[in-house]
Structure formats: structure tokens, C-alpha cells
Amino acid sequence: MHKRLLLLFCAGALIIAGCKGGNKSANDTTDEIQSTETISEITDEQNENQAEMSREKMTLQEAEAEAAIKLPEEPVFAIKTTKGTIKVKLYKETPLHRDNFAKLANSHFYDDILFHRVINNFMIQVGDPNTKDSTKFDRIGMGGPGYTLPNEIAQCVKAGKKHKKGALAAARRGDAVNPGKESSGSQFYIVQSEEGCKHLDGEYTIFGETIEGLDIIDKIASVKTDRNGRPDSDISIISITLVNK
Numbered sequence: 001m002h003k004r005l006l007l008l009f010c011a012g013a014l015i016i017a018g019c020k021g022g023n024k025s026a027n028d029t030t031d032e033i034q035s036t037e038t039i040s041e042i043t044d045e046q047n048e049n050q051a052e053m054s055r056e057k058m059t060l061q062e063a064e065a066e067a068a069i070k071l072p073e074e075p076v077f078a079i080k081t082t083k084g085t086i087k088v089k090l091y092k093e094t095p096l097h098r099d100n101f102a103k104l105a106n107s108h109f110y111d112d113i114l115f116h117r118v119i120n121n122f123m124i125q126v127g128d129p130n131t132k133d134s135t136k137f138d139r140i141g142m143g144g145p146g147y148t149l150p151n152e153i154a155q156c157v158k159a160g161k162k163h164k165k166g167a168l169a170a171a172r173r174g175d176a177v178n179p180g181k182e183s184s185g186s187q188f189y190i191v192q193s194e195e196g197c198k199h200l201d202g203e204y205t206i207f208g209e210t211i212e213g214l215d216i217i218d219k220i221a222s223v224k225t226d227r228n229g230r231p232d233s234d235i236s237i238i239s240i241t242l243v244n245k
Contacts (some may be wrong), residue, residue: 168208
């Protein structure tokens with residue numbers, strides 16, 4: 001059962017499943033985990049907010065143009081959270097994900113977004129803009145920028161990228177509805193346990209790694225959560241800034 005991680009559309013959500021241990025009971029099943037709302041972009045929401053997303057895309061395109069000019073081959077970003085700062089290096093082998101992350105960071109997309117799924121001995125997950133809007137709290141785990149990214153899994157495998165502690169990887173919908181393994185446009189997770197995530201290698205795009213702040217990842221992963229992995233007290237990204245300009 002733990003041979004796979006499925007970020008499936010269950011109730012319209014992208015979901016991380018097949019996780020080990022963590023804040024859940026040992027009796028939890030994969031089906032129970034898959035029934036929770038966690039990461040996501042959903043078609044209904046995209047349709048309802050099409051105009052808003054179009055405006056957002058224009059803003060992100062402008063930010064992307066700026067990022068393309070200033071971005072190093074392997075940029076380092078400081079992810080400032082309410083628990084401390086995590087510094088990450090993005091890989092040159094995954095340029096689509098690298099540039100998209102830079103685009104979103106430069107446009108302040110991630111500012112004030114909550115870590116909405118936290119599972120000890122597995123990973124911490126973030127990137128859903130619904131967490132910034134109290135009117136959309138019932139849709140936490142279903143948000144995104146309105147687009148997906150082509151996967152860069154083959155490049156990861158060729159470069160030997162693994163789900164080591166501190167690795168950054170893109171969330172995605174499950175294979176049944178996403179045979180191309182396209183990545184979420186904004187939601188990503190940071191590996192807290194290599195042992196808990198090693199079965200994900202070759203299934204998701206790993207686009208960076210933590211170079212400082214592994215202790216901050218542990219702090220976030222160890223907080224008390226509800227049965228769906230949502231922290232009892234909000235933990236958010238304050239800002240993400242480029243360090244090596």
C-alpha cells in the first residue's frame with residue numbers, strides 16, 4: 001500500500017496518499033487518506049474564477065519575463081515562514097519548474113499561503129491560494145494558479161534526483177485523471193523523511209533541495225494536526241525571495 005504516492009482528484013482535490021507514519025493512526029488506510037482534501041486545483045473552481053485567473057496569468061507573465069532576465073542557472077530562494085527560514089536551491093535540470101517557481105515567488109503569489117498538509121515522517125505541503133481566503137476554507141487543497149506544468153520526471157531520473165530530506169517536488173493529480181503526470185502549477189511539498197518518501201522517486205518532478213533550514217522542516221512537520229494533516233495553528237509562508245541575484 002505504501003509503494004505509491006497518489007495526488008488524486010478525490011472530491012476534486014489533488015491528494016498525497018500512501019504516506020507512512022506521521023500524525024495519523026497506524027490503522028488509517030490509503031482510501032481514508034485519499035478521501036481527504038489536500039493539495040489541488042479543480043475544474044469547477046477554475047471555471048468559476050476564469051476571469052480572475054486570466055488577470056493573474058498576465059501578472060505572472062510579466063513576472064516571468066523579469067525572472068528570465070535575472071535568474072541564475074541554479075537560483076537560491078529564501079522561504080521565510082512563521083517557523084523560520086528554509087533556503088532552497090532549484091535545479092537547472094528542471095527549468096520549467098524552476099522558472100515557474102521564480103515567477104510565482106517574484107509576483108508574491110506565495111506570500112501568506114498556509115502549509116495546509118503536514119505529515120510527520122513524510123512531508124510538508126504548501127502552495128494553495130485558497131488558504132489565503134477565508135471564504136474558500138472549505139476548498140483548501142483545491143487551489144492553484146489555473147494551469148499545470150509538463151512533468152520533468154525523466155530529467156530528474158537522469159540527473160539522479162531523489163526524494164532525500166529537504167527535496168522540493170511538485171504535487172500532481174493521480175495517474176487515472178492525469179496520465180501525463182503533469183505537475184500542479186503552484187502546489188509543492190518538501191520532504192521531511194527520506195525513508196517515508198523514497199517510494200515516490202521517478203513518479204513526481206523533484207525540482208530543488210534544501211541547503212539551509214532542515215531543522216525548520218522538522219519543526220513544521222512535528223506540529224499537532226487534525227486527521228487530514230491540517231495544522232491546528234496556522235503556519236504560513238511570509239515571503240519567498242531570490243538570494244543569489
